[in-house]
Amino acid sequence: MNVTSHISAEGFDVRDYLRLDLFPHFLCPGCGHGMALRALMWALHERGTSMDRLAVVCGIGCSGRLGAYIDANTFHVTHGRPLAFATGLALARPDLEVVVITGDGDCLAIGGNHLIHACRRNLNMTCLMLNNEVYGMTGGQVSPTTAEFRFTTTTPQGNHEPGFDACKLAEAAGAGFVGREATLQVPTLKDLIVEALDHDGFSFVEVISDCTEIYGRKNALGNSPEMILSQKAGMRPDSYGNKVDEPFRPNPFRTGVLARTDRPEYRVHNIGHRENLSEPRSRGLDDNG
Amino acid sequence: MAGTGTIRNVQGNHACALGAIAAGCRFFAGYPITPSSEVAERMARELPGVKGVFIQMEDEIASMGAVIGASLGGVKAMTATSGPGFSLMQENIGYAAQTETPCVIVNVMRGGPSTGMPTRPSQGDIMQARWGTHGDHPVIVLAPASVKEVYDEMIRAFGLAERLRVPVIVLFDEVIGHLLESVELAPPAPGALVGRKWAQGPGQSHRPGAAGDDMVPAMARPGDGYRAHTTGLTHDETGFPTQDPVAVDRFLRRLLGKIDHHRKSIESYETVAPDDAGIVVAAIGVTSRAARRAVKTARDEGIKAGLFRPITLWPFPTEPFLRAARRAKAVLVPEMNAGQMCLEIERICPDTVSVVSLGRIDGEPISPDEILAAIRKIGA
Numbered sequence: 001m002n003v004t005s006h007i008s009a010e011g012f013d014v015r016d017y018l019r020l021d022l023f024p025h026f027l028c029p030g031c032g033h034g035m036a037l038r039a040l041m042w043a044l045h046e047r048g049t050s051m052d053r054l055a056v057v058c059g060i061g062c063s064g065r066l067g068a069y070i071d072a073n074t075f076h077v078t079h080g081r082p083l084a085f086a087t088g089l090a091l092a093r094p095d096l097e098v099v100v101i102t103g104d105g106d107c108l109a110i111g112g113n114h115l116i117h118a119c120r121r122n123l124n125m126t127c128l129m130l131n132n133e134v135y136g137m138t139g140g141q142v143s144p145t146t147a148e149f150r151f152t153t154t155t156p157q158g159n160h161e162p163g164f165d166a167c168k169l170a171e172a173a174g175a176g177f178v179g180r181e182a183t184l185q186v187p188t189l190k191d192l193i194v195e196a197l198d199h200d201g202f203s204f205v206e207v208i209s210d211c212t213e214i215y216g217r218k219n220a221l222g223n224s225p226e227m228i229l230s231q232k233a234g235m236r237p238d239s240y241g242n243k244v245d246e247p248f249r250p251n252p253f254r255t256g257v258l259a260r261t262d263r264p265e266y267r268v269h270n271i272g273h274r275e276n277l278s279e280p281r282s283r284g285l286d287d288n289g
Numbered sequence: 290m291a292g293t294g295t296i297r298n299v300q301g302n303h304a305c306a307l308g309a310i311a312a313g314c315r316f317f318a319g320y321p322i323t324p325s326s327e328v329a330e331r332m333a334r335e336l337p338g339v340k341g342v343f344i345q346m347e348d349e350i351a352s353m354g355a356v357i358g359a360s361l362g363g364v365k366a367m368t369a370t371s372g373p374g375f376s377l378m379q380e381n382i383g384y385a386a387q388t389e390t391p392c393v394i395v396n397v398m399r400g401g402p403s404t405g406m407p408t409r410p411s412q413g414d415i416m417q418a419r420w421g422t423h424g425d426h427p428v429i430v431l432a433p434a435s436v437k438e439v440y441d442e443m444i445r446a447f448g449l450a451e452r453l454r455v456p457v458i459v460l461f462d463e464v465i466g467h468l469l470e471s472v473e474l475a476p477p478a479p480g481a482l483v484g485r486k487w488a489q490g491p492g493q494s495h496r497p498g499a500a501g502d503d504m505v506p507a508m509a510r511p512g513d514g515y516r517a518h519t520t521g522l523t524h525d526e527t528g529f530p531t532q533d534p535v536a537v538d539r540f541l542r543r544l545l546g547k548i549d550h551h552r553k554s555i556e557s558y559e560t561v562a563p564d565d566a567g568i569v570v571a572a573i574g575v576t577s578r579a580a581r582r583a584v585k586t587a588r589d590e591g592i593k594a595g596l597f598r599p600i601t602l603w604p605f606p607t608e609p610f611l612r613a614a615r616r617a618k619a620v621l622v623p624e625m626n627a628g629q630m631c632l633e634i635e636r637i638c639p640d641t642v643s644v645v646s647l648g649r650i651d652g653e654p655i656s657p658d659e660i661l662a663a664i665r666k667i668g669a
Contacts, residue, residue, distance in 0.1 A: 019518075022529065052514050057358070068518055068529065073511035075361060076520035077354065078384050084351035088358025088366065089511075091342045092316055096362070096511055114354075117347040 009042060017041040017051065019071050026065060028136075030216075030224025032209030035183040036130050037066050039207075040099070042186070043193035055096040057086040059106035061137045062211075063130040066101050080110030083118040083127065090125050094267065097197070098125040105135045108144040108164050115166075118202055119173035123266035126196045126203040129166055132211040140214035151218050166206050171259040176201025178259040182208035182231040188255075195257060201265045208234075208253060294475030301465045302369075304436045305395055306331035307474055308443025309367055313482060314393070315341035316366035318355035320348055320374060323407040324463040325397035328369035349374035353381035353394070360390050361519060363485075363510045365447055369395035371463075372405060372414060375421070382456050383422030384521045389454035389506070389544070391485060393446045396458060397466040398574075398625075400652045409652030410463035412574055412625040416632075418458045419603045425541065427548045429555055430458045430603035432573040436470035442600065444477045445557070451485045453551055454505050460602060462625065464575040464654055488515055499526040504547035548604055556609060557600040562588065563613035566595025568667050570621045571610070571634055573599055576655050580623055583660035592668040605633050614642065619667045623647040623655045643667075 018041070027034055044054065051072045058067035060079035067074040073096070077085045082100045090098045107115055107129045118127065134152060135141040142152040144164040151158055171178045177199040181189040189207065196203035208231055210216060212224040221227050234252050299307065305328050309317075317332040333343040342359070346352040352368045359366040370378060375396045385392050400406030401413045414421075418430045429449055433442040442459055450457040488507040500506040506526065509515035522530035523537050531537060548555065561584055563569075568587075572580040577598040587594040597613045599606050614620055620642055622631040628646040635644045647663050649655050 051516060052512060055362075055511050068520070072516050073509075074516075074518045075358075076518070076522065077357075078380055078521055081350065081354040081381065084346065084354030085358035085361075087344070087346070087351070088316065088318060088355030088360075089362045090358075091344060091355070092359035092362035092364040092366070093511060113347050114351055117351070 012042055012045045014038050014041050017045065017071055018069050022069055025069055027062065028211075028213035030210070030212035030227070031062070032132060032183040032211075032228065033062055033066060033130055035186050036128065036189070036207045036209055037069065039183075039186050039189040040101075040128065040193055041070070042190040043197060046190070046194055047197060049097055049197070053095065053097055054099065055089055055093070056099050056101060057082045057089065058101045059103065059111060061103040061106050061135065062132070063101050063103035064106060080106050081114060082106070083111060083114040086125050087118065087121070087123060090123055094124075099197075100125060100127040102127065102129050104129065104131045104133060104145040104164075104166070105143045108166055108169075112144075116169065116173040119170050119175035119204065121266045122174060122176050122201045122263050124200055124202070126193070126205065128193070128205050128207055130207045130209045131166065132209045132215065133163070134211050134215040136211045136214055140211075140218060150215075152215070153218075167204070167254075167258050170204040174263065175204045175259070176261050176263050176265070177203035177257070179204070179257045180206040180208065180253060180255050182235060182255065183210065184228050184231040192257065199260070201263060294473040296471055296473050298469055298471045299436060300327065300467055300469050301436045301439045301461060302327035302397065302467065303331045304440040304472060304474075305369065305443055305459070305466075306335060308440035309393070309447070310335050310339060311440075311474070311477055312365065312444040312447035314365045314367050314447060315339065316356065316359035316364045317341070317343045317368065318346050318352040318359070318366070319368045319370065320346055320352050322349075322371045322374045324399055324466050325369045325371045325395065327466070328395055328397070349377035350380060353378040356392050357381060357385050357388075357390050360392050361511070365391070365451065367393040367395065369397065371397050371399045371407070372401045372411075373403070375414060375417065379421040382428070383424065383426055385456040386422065386426040386428060386544070387521050387523070388519050389508075390456075391450040391454055392456050393443070393450055394456060394458045396460050398460065398462045406652045408463070410575065410625060410654055411652070412462055412576065413629070413650075414460060415602065415624070415626065415629040418460050425545055427455050427545055428458060428603060429453070429455055429548065429601070430460050431557075432460050432600060432602040434461075434465065434574050434577045434598065434600075436465070436468055437472040438600070439465060440472060440474060444481055448481050448483060449555060452483050452505070453547060454485070454508065455548065462574045468575075488513070500543060500547075504543050504550050552604055555601055555604060556606040558606045558609050559596070559598040559600060560609075560613045561596035562593075563595050563597070564616075565593050566613070566617055567593040568619050568621060568664055569595045569597050569614045569617045570623065570660060570664065571597045571599070571630065572623050573602060573630065576623050576625060579655050579657045580660050582657035583664060586657065586661050587664045587668070590665075592664060594664050594668075602630075605637070607637050610634070611637065614638070617642055619643045619645060621645045621647060621660070621663055621667060623649075623660050623663070625649050625655065
């Protein structure tokens with residue numbers, strides 16, 4: 001059994017990877033995004049990724065604010081567009097490890113078109129979509145993943161639209177790697193992110209996170225620990241055989257690695273693109289060559 | 290820039306691509322749109338040969354995002370589009386202005402608004418090019434009027450974008466884009482490609498450093514150890530967001546002020562007979578070619594007409610214009626829109642000068658005869 005090895009964080013101190021001068025962070029008490037951030041940092045630690053070579057591209061929303069706390073090359077771009085920016089950055093600088101952090105609104109509503117085409121292209125990068133089922137930053141409006149009948153500030157009678165299954169979408173659009181995990185299981189989430197980072201191609205990871213202060217309160221979903229523990233009821237790992245009790249989440253979700261293909265990475269057909277376009281500083285970018 | 294380039298017969302859109310390659314552009318992201326598609330097609334052909342990257346994105350929003358992403362990575366990057374695509378790009382053009390990310394955006398103007406007339410020429414985006422994205426923001430707009438000038442202005446566009454860390458828009462009409470002319474494709478002059486200032490040396494922190502006397506801060510390149518933060522939120526010189534009124538005011542005044550600070554090196558224009566012109570015709574793009582002919586004919590008839598042609602459209606070359614119009618009793622502004630550049634000229638002209646708009650919005654270029662008739666009417 002290697003259970004202990006995979007949950008112990010030996011040698012890992014998340015503070016080594018964060019810009020502590022920006023603390024205290026701005027996330028609400030009980031927000032799940034901090035756990036997702038910890039899992040990502042832990043995964044990078046385990047892989048020995050150089051923070052100098054790490055480029056994190058974030059969109060707008062609560063998830064988008066995480067980038068600023070990571071002590072790496074961080075880019076906080078426009079709403080819904082982090083995958084577009086990351087595509088340019090990854091093509092120009094294949095030497096960088098490109099990670100995108102986005103949210104359910106950022107990635108599936110305003111950025112939905114960019115997501116399907118990023119999956120289709122299969123350019124090497126890892127996209128973490130933190131799904132808290134709500135637009136938290138703007139005060140709690142309905143999002144493309146809000147479960148049906150849930151209350152938000154823009155669904156005062158309850159949401160009447162079905163939610164999005166982002167992982168099915170990513171798989172159908174051709175993403176090389178698709179996985180899902182909840183913040184309940186940070187070590188498992190970390191392992192999933194390691195696999196996603198290791199995959200050569202476009203990796204999509206949906207992280208089930210919780211908005212306790214706004215969404216949880218509005219829907220009487222309990223306090224933060226209760227919400228996190230309740231994630232378990234919605235999970236459908238293959239090992240559960242879909243035989244658990246009535247799920248807490250109206251939309252039960254499968255976790256783990258959901259799809260993995262050996263489709264060639266985008267640049268395989270673009271040999272010239274494998275080189276680093278950015279000239280070494282010693283030669284300068286102003287050379288005409 | 291003379292004597293060493295090859296002579297070729299090319300259209301404006303191809304000259305645009307070749308100028309970009311000569312300027313060191315190594316990344317193009319775009320989306321097909323008439324009448325600019327030949328720029329993308331030519332870049333798709335040329336870039337692999339110079340180890341550059343061409344990518345066709347899912348829309349113009351993504352194209353602009355990818356261009357900025359590549360530029361943040363340290364590569365000279367551009368896109369090309371027309372009206373509807375230019376509208377979609379405005380969001381991320383604002384991001385480039387706010388984060389001071391060098392990039393070049395080509396807009397081959399077609400008839401608008403909305404889908405408008407895709408295959409007809411227009412100069413209807415003069416104001417959008419300046420004010421298209423929200424908030425006070427710096428931008429430079431260049432307006433070439435020949436195939437040769439498209440090539441040269443692309444080289445200048447990259448030079449300005451990289452040196453001043455500002456988005457540069459190259460604006461020309463469909464006629465110039467599809468015009469075939471024999472041009473000399475000269476390599477850039479020494480100094481034309483003075484590049485981006487990179488943060489270097491010790492003190493590798495989150496802080497790429499404040500701007501010096503030139504009001505342009507050095508950029509932190511990913512991988513160089515600075516681990517900087519770039520954000521579209523209003524930020525201070527550390528790169529991190531702030532709402533401190535003093536820091537915000539200082540940041541935005543520098544952002545806007547750097548254009549004015551470098552105005553002399555940005556401005557470019559052409560004049561015909563400025564010393565005695567009683568009637569000055571101000572025009573850009575293909576309209577300026579008709580205006581040149583009209584001015585010549587008018588002078589043959591004894592009317593003291595002159596031409597002022599901004600090559601740098603924004604910032605508008607105010608002082609050079611006022612010098613060229615110092616003896617003018619009237620300024621005639623022919624343009625393929627309902628009167629956009631005319632607004633700027635009215636703004637800067639003294640009350641004693643009569644500013645006459647000659648706007649055409651039917652998708653047809655303005656002919657020399659139309660301009661000549663207007664000159665005669667004013668002169669009479």
